Amino acid sequence: MLAKLMKYEVKATARWFLPLYVSVLLFALINKLTWYGPFMENKFSFTDSSINNPALSGNSFVPVIKGIMSSLFMFIYVMLFVGLFVATLIVVIQRYYKSLLGDEGYLMFTLPVNAWQHILNKLVISALWCLLSSIVGICSILILIPREALQELPYAFARVKEFIGVSGIVIFVLGAVTSLVLGILKIYSAISLGHLFNKYKLLLSFVMYLAIDAITQVVWMLITVFSVNISLNKIDFASMSNLHQVKYVFAALTVLNVVFSAGHFLLTSYLVKRRLNLE
Amino acid sequence: MNNILECENLSKYYGSTKALDSVTLNIPEGRIVGLLGPNGSGKTTFIKICNDLLTPTKGRIRIGGFEPGIETKKIVSYLPEKTYLNNWMKVSELINFFKDFYTDFNTDKAYDMLNKLKIDANTRLKTLSKGTKEKVQLILVMSREAKLYLLDEPIGGVDPAARDYILDTIIKNYSENATVIISTHLISDIEKILDDIIFLKDGQVILSKTVDEIRDESGKSIDALFREVFRC
Numbered sequence: 001m002l003a004k005l006m007k008y009e010v011k012a013t014a015r016w017f018l019p020l021y022v023s024v025l026l027f028a029l030i031n032k033l034t035w036y037g038p039f040m041e042n043k044f045s046f047t048d049s050s051i052n053n054p055a056l057s058g059n060s061f062v063p064v065i066k067g068i069m070s071s072l073f074m075f076i077y078v079m080l081f082v083g084l085f086v087a088t089l090i091v092v093i094q095r096y097y098k099s100l101l102g103d104e105g106y107l108m109f110t111l112p113v114n115a116w117q118h119i120l121n122k123l124v125i126s127a128l129w130c131l132l133s134s135i136v137g138i139c140s141i142l143i144l145i146p147r148e149a150l151q152e153l154p155y156a157f158a159r160v161k162e163f164i165g166v167s168g169i170v171i172f173v174l175g176a177v178t179s180l181v182l183g184i185l186k187i188y189s190a191i192s193l194g195h196l197f198n199k200y201k202l203l204l205s206f207v208m209y210l211a212i213d214a215i216t217q218v219v220w221m222l223i224t225v226f227s228v229n230i231s232l233n234k235i236d237f238a239s240m241s242n243l244h245q246v247k248y249v250f251a252a253l254t255v256l257n258v259v260f261s262a263g264h265f266l267l268t269s270y271l272v273k274r275r276l277n278l279e
Numbered sequence: 280m281n282n283i284l285e286c287e288n289l290s291k292y293y294g295s296t297k298a299l300d301s302v303t304l305n306i307p308e309g310r311i312v313g314l315l316g317p318n319g320s321g322k323t324t325f326i327k328i329c330n331d332l333l334t335p336t337k338g339r340i341r342i343g344g345f346e347p348g349i350e351t352k353k354i355v356s357y358l359p360e361k362t363y364l365n366n367w368m369k370v371s372e373l374i375n376f377f378k379d380f381y382t383d384f385n386t387d388k389a390y391d392m393l394n395k396l397k398i399d400a401n402t403r404l405k406t407l408s409k410g411t412k413e414k415v416q417l418i419l420v421m422s423r424e425a426k427l428y429l430l431d432e433p434i435g436g437v438d439p440a441a442r443d444y445i446l447d448t449i450i451k452n453y454s455e456n457a458t459v460i461i462s463t464h465l466i467s468d469i470e471k472i473l474d475d476i477i478f479l480k481d482g483q484v485i486l487s488k489t490v491d492e493i494r495d496e497s498g499k500s501i502d503a504l505f506r507e508v509f510r511c
Contacts, residue, residue, distance in 0.1 A: 004379050015367065099365070106363035110330050111380045112352040274334050278327075 001113050005121040012099070016091055017129055021136045024084055027077040028140035034070040036146070077144075081137060088133040092126040096188055097202075101195050105278045115273040119188065119265065126184050127177075168247055175250040178257035185264035186212050192271040216260065223256065283308045283427050283458045284329070289338035291324050291482075298324040300482035301338070306458060308426070311450070311472055313501070314462040316479035317509055322462040323360065325479070326431050330357050343426055353382070356425035360432040362412050364404050370415055371400040377419050389422035392448065410437050417445060421452040428459040434468060442468050467502040476501055478508060 100108055100118060108118060142150065161169065190212055194205025240248065284306040291299040299321045306312055314322050327333040328340060331347035342351040364373060370393065377384045393400055396414055404412060413436050420428065430449070434442045442465075450472055453459050463469055476493070478486040485508065493504060 001380075008376065008379075012365070012367070103361045103363050104365055106332070106357075106359040106361055109332055110352055110355075110357050112349045113380070114349065276332075278332055 001111075002117050002121060005113060005117060006125060009095070009121055009125040013091060013095060013125060013129060016087065017132070020080070020084060020087055021132070024077070024080045024136055024140050025143065027073060027080055028143040030073050031070070031077050032143055034066070034073055077140075081140065084133050084137055088130055091129065092184055093187060093191070095126065096122050097191055097205075100272070101191065101276070101278070103278075105276075109272075109276075109278070116265070116269040119268050119272065122188070123181065123184055123265075127180055130180055130184070131177075164243060164247075168243070171247050171250045171254070174254045175257070178254050178261065182257045182261045182264070185261050185268065186216070188268045189264045189271075192268050192276075196271070196275060220256065227252065281308050282306060284340070284342050284460075286340040287338055289325075289328065289340050290336050291321075291328060291333060292336045297482045299328070299335070302479075302482070302484050304477065304484060304487065306460070306475075308456045308458055310458050310474045311453075312458065312460045313466070313469060313473040313476045314460055314479065315464065315466055315476055315501070315505060317464060320479040321482040322479055323431055324482070326357070326429050326460070326462055329427075329429055330355065354426040356381075356420045356423040356428045358417060358420040358428075358430045358433055360435065362409070362416065364412060364416060366405040367403065369401055369403050370398060370407075373404070373415070373419060374400065374422075377422070381423055383424040385422050385424055388452065389418055392418045392422065392452075396444075410441065413437060414441070414445075417448065421448055424454045424457075426454075426457050428453055428457060430459065430461045432463055433461060434463065434465055439468075446472055466505050467500075470501045473501065478505070480509065 098104060100122070109115070142153075164172070187209065190209035191205045193208040193212075194201050194203075197204050282305045284304065287303050289299060289302040289304075290297065302321075302325065314325065316322050324333065328335050329342060329347060329351075331352065340347060343354050345351045368376070374386060374389050377389075378386055390400065393415075396418070398407075398411060398415060398418075404415070407415065417433060420430070428449075433449070434445055437445065446469060449459060449461070461469060461473075470490075473490050475489050476486070477484055490501065493499070493501065497504060499507070
């Protein structure tokens, strides 16, 4: 059943993301071509020699138009790039809010599926789109940067690997992924809590999010203080290298993320199953 | 005769408001039941509890022997008063959706009804009128071969001509031994198809009889009786 839910969730969301991804990559490519490509042999500038070149004065508006076009393309690319992340966040929120707690909830919650499966479905697919959006964003930057810089990349990666090691990479990736999962689940908890009220559900969902965030940070701080006290006795934190300290903190963050995520998942499942009253 | 639905002292409170107050009912298989009452009498609350969309405050309820949950959702076909269909799917995609999740869904039946109502399965829901969407929703619900159909205001939003078609669809398409519970306040329209009636008032059952019993005892139509019982 979970697989079937995921199939429909991907269908429902892909129609937003795929066109967006294609346009981001397309405009990255267009920008690349207008800068370095055959369409513009010289890099454009308003002091371009062709403007002052009497032999070409008849065509002096051409570089100006080219310049306007390339600025426009850059502007569109930047907007799309920002839009990519804004849209991802909006879709994460909207898919939970609308398709489970809105009118569509009448359909979803009368399917022979458990409440937790609905939440897991939304979570997994949302997290995948977030990762994919990040990958597409990075790829678009890779398209844009000059070839010389691109050639440096493998070397840079090798240096990073050498410095933090494979274990470091694994720890950082785990920390990032669990932070993402926790981030999404915090949104779900907040919206579910906001839905317990009869009025101003969206506004109260936002207030709930701020409250959850504040509580999370306080708990995080308390744990940090306590664990530093404990670990100072058992582990010699000070004698670690800086890198080891960072790895240690990231590992702790990952564990906390998992614990907090489990808490939010249970809370959301309970609220949706027991306390939800669809309008 | 087996009961498809049994409930005992079923109650739902919202703070001090009693939306449903100690409802005890036994509904047998193979009946068409009218759940009748004015607005705010608890009809929708009752149906939502049956569908596991609300958790009762007190009491117990069993559908086909199970508490509302996954097992009951497999055998209950529910038509809410809301339009719950998303706008971006095509009618044919919705049919696949239902087929994927409900093993009792009969695809041929669904296409047959769509043809009769001249609804093109390739249109997106977005382009359909509100009335047509309601018809699609009813077709999907009635194409399941369920044990219990829970229809909340199935004729509320459509014109009188379509009402007859819808009632006809309901009678013709519910499977044998299945029970249909129709909640409505448009009594005269559905009176002729009902076997049993339940009157709800302020969250309580004030009358639960067969239509024959009512005719024999009072000689009145359900509509007339309703107007008498719920006189303002």
